[in-house]
Structures are given as structure tokens and as C-alpha cells.
Amino acid sequence: xxxxxxxxxxxxxxxxxxxxxxxxxxxxxxxxxxxxxxxxxxxxxxxxxxxxxxxxxxxxxxxxxxxxxxxxxxxxxxxxxxxxxxxxxxxxxxxxxxxxxxxxxxxxxxxxxxxxxxxxxxxxxxxxxxxxxxxxxxxxxxxxxxxxxxxxxxxxxxxxxxxxx
Numbered sequence: 001x002x003x004x005x006x007x008x009x010x011x012x013x014x015x016x017x018x019x020x021x022x023x024x025x026x027x028x029x030x031x032x033x034x035x036x037x038x039x040x041x042x043x044x045x046x047x048x049x050x051x052x053x054x055x056x057x058x059x060x061x062x063x064x065x066x067x068x069x070x071x072x073x074x075x076x077x078x079x080x081x082x083x084x085x086x087x088x089x090x091x092x093x094x095x096x097x098x099x100x101x102x103x104x105x106x107x108x109x110x111x112x113x114x115x116x117x118x119x120x121x122x123x124x125x126x127x128x129x130x131x132x133x134x135x136x137x138x139x140x141x142x143x144x145x146x147x148x149x150x151x152x153x154x155x156x157x158x159x160x161x162x163x164x165x
Contacts, residue, residue: 011118022110025107026107026111027107029100029102029105029106030102032100032101034092036097036098037097037162040098041155043151044154044155048152050113050117051069051073051144055069055141058137061137062137065134065137065138066141068141069142069145070145072143072145073148073152074149075146076145076147076149076152077149077150078149078153079149079150079153080149080156080157081153081156082153083103083105083150084154084157084161087103089101089158091161093162098158105150112143112147113144113147116147123136
């Protein structure tokens with residue numbers, strides 16, 4: 001219990017601010033919303049950047065890690081596209097607006113990514129032997145790739161709704 005408390009109090013304050021912001025974003029996504037078309041690019045772009053940053057910061061990265069990240073991103077993209085494909089999305093091309101049905105998926109994915117980043121960051125800071133192991137690197141990249149792929153797949157799904165209607 002002491003270790004958990006030490007971890008919590010030594011976490012930078014901005015991490016908690018980020019968590020609150022991400023929860024707010026996820027809660028907003030749980031309700032039907034009408035947003036400008038450009039906003040559907042924001043989260044996928046942010047998480048793609050974070051995922052690529054994860055990839056670039058891993059030392060002694062092997063082909064297995066890179067290929068695992070790519071496969072996980074492709075699988076995540078397929079699932080993300082499938083999530084959106086089945087939704088009733090309304091498009092206002094004149095106003096460049098899109099109506100997206102509410103879903104708890106965004107909050108769930110955001111929290112998974114946040115918790116994973118927190119956990120992997122904790123392990124990097126406290127257990128360098130574990131971090132150097134291939135299975136740790138692959139696990140981190142697979143999770144990062146799959147979650148990023150979900151956001152990218154959803155983006156592709158939204159864009160396909162726009163282009164077909």
C-alpha cells in the first residue's frame with residue numbers, strides 16, 4: 001500500500017489534470033453530438049502521435065516489436081471502422097458538420113491508453129530490467145498500436161460515411 005501511495009504523490013500534477021480532461025472528453029463522447037467535420041481528426045491525430053512517440057523511444061527495438069505494432073494498429077483499425085460502420089451518422093455537408101451518436105467506447109479507449117501509459121511509465125522508472133525485455137516492449141507497442149488503430153479506424157469510418165452520402 002505504501003508503494004501505491006508513493007507512486008500517487010510522486011506523480012506530476014499535470015498528469016491528474018490530463019486525466020480529468022480526458023474523462024471530460026470521454027463523457028462528452030457518450031452523448032449524441034454535432035461537431036465540425038475537422039474535429040473527428042483531433043483524437044486520432046493525438047493518439048497516432050503518442051503511439052509513434054512510443055515506438056521511437058524504445059531502445060533496441062527489434063522487427064518483432066515494429067511488426068507487432070503495425071499488425072495491432074491494422075487490427076484496431078478494422079475494429080474501429082466496424083464500430084462506426086454500424087452507426088447512424090448524419091452529415092451536413094453544407095455546414096461541414098457531422099452528428100455522431102453517443103458511445104462509451106471513446107472513454108473506455110482513452111482510459112485504457114491512460115492507464116497503460118501510466119503503468120508503462122511507472123515500470124520504466126522503477127524496473128529498468130523489465131523494460132529491456134522484448135515481451136515488455138512488444139506488449140507496450142501492441143496496446144499502443146491497437147488503441148491508436150481503434151481511433152484511426154473510427155476516423156476512416158466517419159470519412160467513409162461522408163464520402164458515400
